[in-house]
Amino acid sequence: MRGVRPLRPGDPTSVGSYKVTGFLGEGGQGSVYLGVSPSGEQVAIKLLHARFADDEQAVRRFRREAEAARRVAEFCTARVLEVGAVNDQPFIVGEYVDGPSRNLGSSHFDLMLDLPSGYQGPARSPGANTDSAIQTPDDRTIVFRLKRPYATFDDVVQLPETVPVPKAKGTRDTVLASGPYKIESVSTDKKKVVLTRNDQWAAATDPNRDPLPDRYEIDYQVTDAEQRLRAGTAEFGPSITSPGDAAAVLADSALKKRADVPVTASVRMLAINPQVPPFDKADCRKAVVRALNLKQLGLAYGPGAAQSRLPTSLVPPTVAGGRWRDPNLKAEGDPQAAKQSLAACGKPAGFATSYVYRNLPSEQQIAQVVQRDLAAIGIEVKLRQVSTAEFHKSYGGNPGRLKQQGIGLIPKSWAPDWPDPDAFLSSIADSRQITDTYSFNVSVRVKAIDDLMDRARAELDAGKRADLWTEVEQKLADEAVLVPLVWISPLLLRGQNAVNVHVSPVYDNYDLLTMGVR
Known part of the structure; x- marks a missing residue:
């Protein structure tokens, strides 16, 4: 073989x-x-x-x-x-x-x-x-034929899987470089990769990329990334997640000038399960939404979210198109309005429900804030902590098990492969994505939303398409089945010599393809 x-x-x-x-x-x-x-x-x-x-x-x-x-x-x-x-x-x-x-x-x-x-x-x-799917009428044109209309297919063809590979070569044992950089070396322990300029690349045939550095030295699995960034010996690293480290960066005026807290395309959400009574009633679901204190949820998630904007819509502003601002989302919650929703759904004294989450510090802290906010309006939340493996296997993507176990609240997160409403919403809000094995959608079963998304995917006019996706967001907010808790906003620290800095909204960090150094 x-x-x-x-x-x-x-x-x-x-x-x-x-x-x-x-x-x-x-x-x-x-x-x-x-x-x-x-x-x-x-x-x-x-x-x-x-x-x-x-x-x-x-x-x-x-x-x-x-x-x-x-x-x-x-x-x-x-x-x-x-x-x-x-x-x-x-x-x-x-x-x-x-x-x-x-x-x-x-x-x-x-x-x-x-x-x-x-x-x-x-x-x-x-x-x-394969002419039914792909045609090449000349040396510079590829025609793709789809099973059904998809207006933003140009986003799909920008993914890495479209990188051309010579027919006579495979990529299992050999890395082929089509861009401005190639691999010079890889350490024997696979923890360091060095990239240098690709002498087979020409700017004249690739107007979309403007290479700035002559060389990249990338170290993996390092334990002192933040220390290197502070000292100025590195230009790029992971986000700062420790509250203590974040406080130290923000307290240092020189470091604070190099810090960024961008809103990305990633969102932490709460799925409210309409298969578990009394969440089969929309007003009972809206009571949860109205009770949540978004400020406290941001503080619970981490240092970046605590410094950033509070969510006003399910889809973050970094995703293309207009947003539907959910009037039920309040910075400090609205307990009075939440109690009115409880009365409207026939549960004025409240009720009990279960919340399952992974054994991660941020998820535990968020669960405790939700539990406290809902207790204030009479909803008793029983928290159940499980391992990451058990969560994904039995709860986080298993609608049947969630219904069987009577779990009404499920923490979810999402980030699209590209910053477009369909890439964000399809997997988490299209009821046809629900399967018996694993589903990212565990709470949205609304045919009207499915139909709207089909129309939006096929609409070629950008303005009309944006309006349709805004309508999808509005219907999701009305259904109160997915609640944004935090727009994920990492605390980033750029190097002393970094220039042309741009944050990738999809990958939640600086974009190495555009970054340069002095």
């Missing part, structure tokens, strides 16, 4: 019930291994890097990849066999496809393109006629 290498020191010998027999490759999210199932079937196992186990955004992207792959017809990508977690590290198991194929790869194009029946990808269907 081509591309299979021996296991490295530190690689697992098993993942769940699967025996690991070889190493297939590694990406930004995780490592991919060759394995054997209990029945003897060869499988590909993608294991999220341990350093991302507590990173909500990384876990979300990883699980969304698995859910998208489940929805794709089996002839398009490797079939997903299991999604799980071991030691709180999520993993995806799929059938193994030998050769330069996409074992557990991204599925946007497979979901959207009008590929022919029986097509199994370029590795297993090399002679197939």
Whole structure:
């Protein structure tokens, strides 16, 4: 089997019930291994890097990849066999496809393109006629044909999976650079990568990228990133999450000048489950929304959110289009209005419900604020803490289990792959995305919203499309099934020599593609 290498020191010998027999490759999210199932079937196992186990955004992207792959017809990508977690590290198991194929790869194009029946990808269907989906009328034009209209498909074709690869070459063992930089070296422990200028790249054929630095030196798994940023020996690093470290940065005038607290495209939300009474009544759900103290929730989440703007809508302002400002969202809550909603839903004395969350400090702190706010209006919230693995397996994406267990409140988070309302709302608000296995949507089942989203996706006029998405947001606010708790706003510290600084709203940090140095 081509591309299979021996296991490295530190690689697992098993993942769940699967025996690991070889190493297939590694990406930004995780490592991919060759394995054997209990029945003897060869499988590909993608294991999220341990350093991302507590990173909500990384876990979300990883699980969304698995859910998208489940929805794709089996002839398009490797079939997903299991999604799980071991030691709180999520993993995806799929059938193994030998050769330069996409074992557990991204599925946007497979979901959207009008590929022919029986097509199994370029590795297993090399002679197939794919003109129904892709045409190349000349050397500079690619025409994509979709299963159904999608007005912002240009956002999709900007994703990494559209990077061209020469037909005669694979990328399993060789990295091909199409942009202004190429890999000069990778340390033996895979903790340092050096990028230098790509001598095969020309600005004349790539007007979209303006390379500034001559060289990137990127260190992974460092424990002193913040110290390096403070000292000026690094230009880019992770956000500051410790309240003590944040206070020290904001108290130092020189460091504060280099600090930023941008609103990103990521949101922490509370799903209110209409399958669990009395949340089957809209006014009971609105009582929760009206009672929440957004200031205290921001303080509970972390130092960045405490310094940033409070949410006024479900979709943050960094996403394209207009926003619907939810009148029920108040900085300090509105207990009186919340009690009026309780009376309107026939529960003037309140009621009891359950709230399940992961065993992470920020989620515990947010759960306690929600519990306190709702207690003030007579709603008793029973908190249930579970491990990250158990949350994702049994609660966070399992609507049937949530209904069975009577869990009314579920913390959720979301960030789109690109800053567009459809990328933000589809997976969390389209009822047709709900499955019996894992669903990001656990609380929205409104056909009128599904129909509106279909119209918005197909609308070519940008202004009309924005109006339709605003109407979707309004209906979601009226239903009170998804409540924004925090617009995620990381506290970032840029290096002393960094210039042309821009924050990527999707990746919640500075954009390395635009950053330069003095």
